[in-house]
Amino acid sequence: MSLIFFDFARRNLQRNLFRSLLAxxxxxxxxxxxxxxxxxxxxxxLSVTESLSTVGDSLTVIPHSGTGxxxxxxxxxxxxxxxxxxxxxxxxxxxxxxxxxxxxDRIEVGSENGVISIYAMNPxxxxxxxxxxxxxxxxxxxxxxxxxxxxxxxxxxxxxQIRFANGDTQRVVGILEERGIxxxxxxxxxxxxxxxxxxxxxxxxxxxxxxxxxSDIDEVDAIEKAIDDRFNRRETVLDTFSSREILxxxxxxxxxxxxxxxAIGGISLVVAGISILNVMMMSVTERTKEIGILxxxxxxxxxxxxxxxxxxxxxxxxxxxxxxxxxxxGGFLISLLVLQTTEYLFDPSSLSSIxxxxxxxxxxxxxxxxxxxxxxxxxxxxxxxxxx
Amino acid sequence: xxxxxxxxxxxxxxxxxxxxxxxxxxxxxxxxxxxRISLTVERGEFIAIMGPSGSGKTTLLNLIGCLDVPxxxxxxxxxxxxxxxxxxxxTYLRRDTIGFIFQxxxxxxxxxxxxxxxxxxxxxxxxxxxxxxTPQMALQAAGLDDERLYTHKxxxxxxxxxxxxxxxxxxxxxxxxxxxxxxxxxxxxxxxKAIMDLLTEMNRNGKTIIMVTHDIGxxxxxxxxxxxxxxxxxxxxx
Numbered sequence: 001m002s003l004i005f006f007d008f009a010r011r012n013l014q015r016n017l018f019r020s021l022l023a024x025x026x027x028x029x030x031x032x033x034x035x036x037x038x039x040x041x042x043x044x045x046l047s048v049t050e051s052l053s054t055v056g057d058s059l060t061v062i063p064h065s066g067t068g069x070x071x072x073x074x075x076x077x078x079x080x081x082x083x084x085x086x087x088x089x090x091x092x093x094x095x096x097x098x099x100x101x102x103x104x105d106r107i108e109v110g111s112e113n114g115v116i117s118i119y120a121m122n123p124x125x126x127x128x129x130x131x132x133x134x135x136x137x138x139x140x141x142x143x144x145x146x147x148x149x150x151x152x153x154x155x156x157x158x159x160x161q162i163r164f165a166n167g168d169t170q171r172v173v174g175i176l177e178e179r180g181i182x183x184x185x186x187x188x189x190x191x192x193x194x195x196x197x198x199x200x201x202x203x204x205x206x207x208x209x210x211x212x213x214x215s216d217i218d219e220v221d222a223i224e225k226a227i228d229d230r231f232n233r234r235e236t237v238l239d240t241f242s243s244r245e246i247l248x249x250x251x252x253x254x255x256x257x258x259x260x261x262x263a264i265g266g267i268s269l270v271v272a273g274i275s276i277l278n279v280m281m282m283s284v285t286e287r288t289k290e291i292g293i294l295x296x297x298x299x300x301x302x303x304x305x306x307x308x309x310x311x312x313x314x315x316x317x318x319x320x321x322x323x324x325x326x327x328x329x330g331g332f333l334i335s336l337l338v339l340q341t342t343e344y345l346f347d348p349s350s351l352s353s354i355x356x357x358x359x360x361x362x363x364x365x366x367x368x369x370x371x372x373x374x375x376x377x378x379x380x381x382x383x384x385x386x387x388x
Numbered sequence: 389x390x391x392x393x394x395x396x397x398x399x400x401x402x403x404x405x406x407x408x409x410x411x412x413x414x415x416x417x418x419x420x421x422x423x424r425i426s427l428t429v430e431r432g433e434f435i436a437i438m439g440p441s442g443s444g445k446t447t448l449l450n451l452i453g454c455l456d457v458p459x460x461x462x463x464x465x466x467x468x469x470x471x472x473x474x475x476x477x478x479t480y481l482r483r484d485t486i487g488f489i490f491q492x493x494x495x496x497x498x499x500x501x502x503x504x505x506x507x508x509x510x511x512x513x514x515x516x517x518x519x520x521x522t523p524q525m526a527l528q529a530a531g532l533d534d535e536r537l538y539t540h541k542x543x544x545x546x547x548x549x550x551x552x553x554x555x556x557x558x559x560x561x562x563x564x565x566x567x568x569x570x571x572x573x574x575x576x577x578x579x580x581k582a583i584m585d586l587l588t589e590m591n592r593n594g595k596t597i598i599m600v601t602h603d604i605g606x607x608x609x610x611x612x613x614x615x616x617x618x619x620x621x622x623x624x625x626x
Contacts, residue, residue, distance in 0.1 A: 004510050011498045293494045296455060297557065298483025298511050300476055382455050385494070 005303060009310035012283065020315060023272075023279045027319025028326060030269030031361040035327030036334055037265045038353025041258025043335050043344035049251055057217045058184045058243050059224060061088065061210040064236045079206025080238070084231070091226045092212045095219070098125040099207040101198055102185070108163040109154040116150055117190035120198035128213055130187050134158055135174030138194055143173035145192040151175050153189070162191070168201065184211045184243070220244050262353070266360065273364040276315055280308060280372035291376055292384025305377040312369020313362070320361035324354050399467055402564060402596050403429045403452065408461035410447050421447040423619040424461065429598065431564065434591040436610035437600045444619040445600050446569075452598060453486055453567050454478045466564060483511055487558025491570035493550040495542035495557070501527070502538040505556045512561050523560060530556035531586055548579035555586065559595075566590060568599040572606055584609045 013020040063078045080088075080099065089097045101120040107113065121129070123138040130145065135158035138145060146156045151172075156162075160172045176187055198204075214220050220242045231237045284291070291304055331350065335342045344350055410422040421444045429435060439445045450456040451463060454470060457478075463470045466485050470478065482488075495504045505523035513519040527538065530552045542550055551571065558566055571587065572580030588609055591597050601607050615623035 004507070008498065015498065289494075290496060290498075293496060295479070296453065296482060296488055296494075297508050298479055298561075300479050303511075382450055385455075385490075 005307040006310050008307050009314055012287070013311060013314060016279075016283065019279055019282070023276050023315050024319040024322065026272030026275040027269070027316060027361050027365055028323040030265070030272040030364065031320050031323025031357040032327050032330055033265030033268040033357075034262055034360055035265070035324065035354045035357030036330040037261040038258065038356060039327065039331035039345060039350045040334050040338065041254070041261045042347070042350045042353055043331075043339055045251060045254035045258055046344040046347060046349070047339055047341070048254055049247065057214050057220055059212040059214055059220060059227075059240055060184050060242070061212065061227065061238050061240050062208070063206075064232075064239050079204070079208065080210055081206040084238070085207065085210060087230060088210055088212065088227065091230055092214075092223060095215060095223070096125065096128055096213045098122070098129060098211045098213070099195075100125075100185070100209055100211065101195065101202075101204060102208040103202075106165040107154070107191070109156060109160060112154045114154070116154075117186065118193060118198075119185055119187065119190055120193045120195045122196075123194050126192060129185065129211065130179065130192065131177040132174035133177040135172070138173055138192075141194050141196050142170065143194070144170045145174045145176055145187075146172050147176050147188040147190045147192075148178045149189040150191060166201065170197075185209075214242075217244065262356070265357070269360055269364050272319070272361075273368040276312060276365050276368035277371065279315075280312060280369055281375075283311070284308070284372045284376045287376075288379060288384045288387040291379050292381050292387065295379070295381035296385060301377040305373045308373035308376050309366065309369050312365050312373070315369075316362040316365025319365065320358040323361055324358045327354050327357055398431065400430050401428055401464075402431045402433075403463070403465045405451075406462040406464070408451065408458045408463050410444075410451065410456070411459040420619055422451070422458075425619075425621060427614065427621065427624075429596065431596050432591070432594060433612055434588070434597045434610045435599065435612045435614060436607035437598065437614050437616060438602060438604070438607055439616035439622075440602070443616045445616050447619075448616065449567060449569055449598075449600050452565075453488060454481050483508060484561055485564050487561070487563040487566045489551070489554055489558050489566060489568040489571050491573040493542070493547070493554045493574070495550060495553055497542060500539050500541060501532075501545065501553050504542060504553055505560050508557060508561050521560060521562065523556070526556040526560040527553070529559055531582075532556060546579075547575050548582065551575060551579075551583050552586070555583070555590075559590070564596060566595050566597045568597065570601055570603075571599060572601075572603070580606070 061080065063080055065078065085097065085099045098121060101118075103118050103120070104115055105118055106115050123140070126137055126145065132145065133148070144162055146154075146160075150156065154160075154162075156172050156175065158172055158175060161169050162172065163169045170193065176192075179187055212223065214223060224240050224242060227238060227240050294304060295301075328345075331345050331354070332342055335345050405425050405427040407424045407426055408422060409420065409424055412419045412421060423444075425448070437445050437448060447456070451458060451470075452465070454465065454473075457463075457470055465481065468477075468481070470481075473481065488494075496507065499507060502523050505526050509519070509521060509523060524535070524538075527533075532549065532552045537545065537549065542553060545553065551574075566587070568587065572583055575583060584606060587597055587599070591611075597610070599606075599610060607613050613623070613625045614621060
């Protein structure tokens with residue numbers, strides 16, 4: 001039944017082919033804008049996430065600041081004790097647990113001197129946190145690893161001698177590879193020393209930080225929860241944060257950027273919708289007499305409405321399909337030019353940008369057709385028949 | 389085409405105007421187009437409605453065609469009071485009971501000859517089955533035998549051929565009433581006569597015809613003449 005109205009809609013679009021094509025071009029541009037900006041934003045998020053997560057997933061445990069203040073400051077815990085580290089090892093299972101001291105000291109290297117961050121840890125744990133680029137890892141109780149930016153600043157080389165504030169000296173045995181911003185420690189502008197050596201010279205009650213390297217990313221939440229259950233049941237003793245949490249907040253930011261660019265694309269679709277509205281209104285005016293005839297020989301209001309809605313729907317469908325195809329091609333090109341890779345284009349979340357763009361295209365066209373359709377169906381048949 | 393006659397036990401009165409008025413409210417004051425008209429049309433009649441421009445004959449035709457409803461009074465068509473009908477029901481009444489024939493033919497330019505005639509049939513039967521009726525049958529009944537014409541668009545046909553297509557379209561749903569608005573107004577005399585002969589034949593086959601015209605020659609094809617002046621019936625030969 002409705003086939004005849006579908007047919008009417010199709011023939012009318014063909015009758016005004018040029019006008020219909022212009023309206024379709026509008027939708028194509030709108031869908032293209034939404035989809036390709038969506039793909040670009042999404043590919044960006046994916047590529048950033050991927051480069052960040054190569055750092056690996058680690059859980060950082062630090063003492064909860066201000067603990068015990070409700071007891072008048074009687075128990076102030078700002079270190080992690082050896083006993084707590086043993087408990088953390090039990091909770092972490094086979095995942096490596098790395099306790100470390102984090103401090104800063106004034107150093108002298110030849111004529112240079114300044115303040116620098118120092119991490120002290122068991123030499124056995126060092127390879128799992130940092131990579132030596134030149135020289136060797138620390139063996140035993142002596143030697144220093146220098147971060148690449150610290151090395152630049154103090155003109156450090158393998159073999160350079162460092163004098164600490166208390167007069168002790170150590171030699172640099174290795175220069176580290178640049179690591180960039182990490183979620184656990186920032187070794188680029190720091191020195192790494194053996195913990196035994198550090199403990200001998202300082203009266204430490206506990207560690208400043210414990211890093212748990214989690215090999216299976218899905219275990220992170222479970223370990224975090226286990227730590228919470230064990231240490232923080234009565235009051236918060238330890239704070240944990242995972243690189244995954246930080247990663248997800250970064251993903252959120254990029255997700256928002258992606259949404260924003262998609263919304264900009266949406267504006268062009270609104271323009272396309274207005275052009276469809278315009279085309280349809282012209283069509284209603286031009287076909288007033290025809291609508292009058294159709295109504296007089298027994299066409300219902302809703303059937304007239306149907307006819308016009310089909311017309312809008314067809315414009316939307318054709319425009320969206322063309323737009324979707326072009327978006328895929330466009331996304332391919334933009335990804336290739338901006339990100340130098342197209343692997344993210346075939347990710348389901350990128351493809352869903354195309355689906356989103358097409359969906360919005362169809363909905364926009366349909367919404368633009370509603371008013372003209374309503375107007376056409378409410379024409380007075382007598383006046384419509386008299387219209388020339 | 390099925391013929392409905394009083395002999396078959398159907399109500400002989402097809403439509404009845406009972407003190408019907410139509411008033412158009414205008415900013416400059418109300419205009420009374422029809423003033424308390426009473427008129428009864430029986431099945432099988434062929435009526436010509438005549439009158440000068442602005443006399444109200446078009447308003448009368450619009451009311452009969454269910455395109456408009458009375459301001460006051462009662463108008464019963466095929467046993468139904470039009471004042472009680474919804475817009476959809478009025479549309480169904482137009483589709484199934486009334487066949488319109490216009491002065492300007494009013495064919496749909498997007499559709500071919502055959503499709504124009506088929507259109508009301510699809511509206512009624514909800515598909516292309518045609519409820520046993522075919523557009524070809526209606527076209528032949530309207531005197532358009534040349535099937536090569538069926539695929540043409542209306543504007544490729546002569547005026548007389550277009551009016552035959554319009555008559556076929558009006559006939560295809562087997563309506564009780566054919567409503568003609570100046571059916572020969574756009575045709576030359578010879579073609580006009582042929583169309584009137586066709587309408588006369590339809591009437592002999594049992595169709596009730598109400599025709600608006602201001603041509604006295606044409607009105608003589610009808611069996612009853614109703615003259616309207618200033619919204620009132622001034623003469624009725626019944």
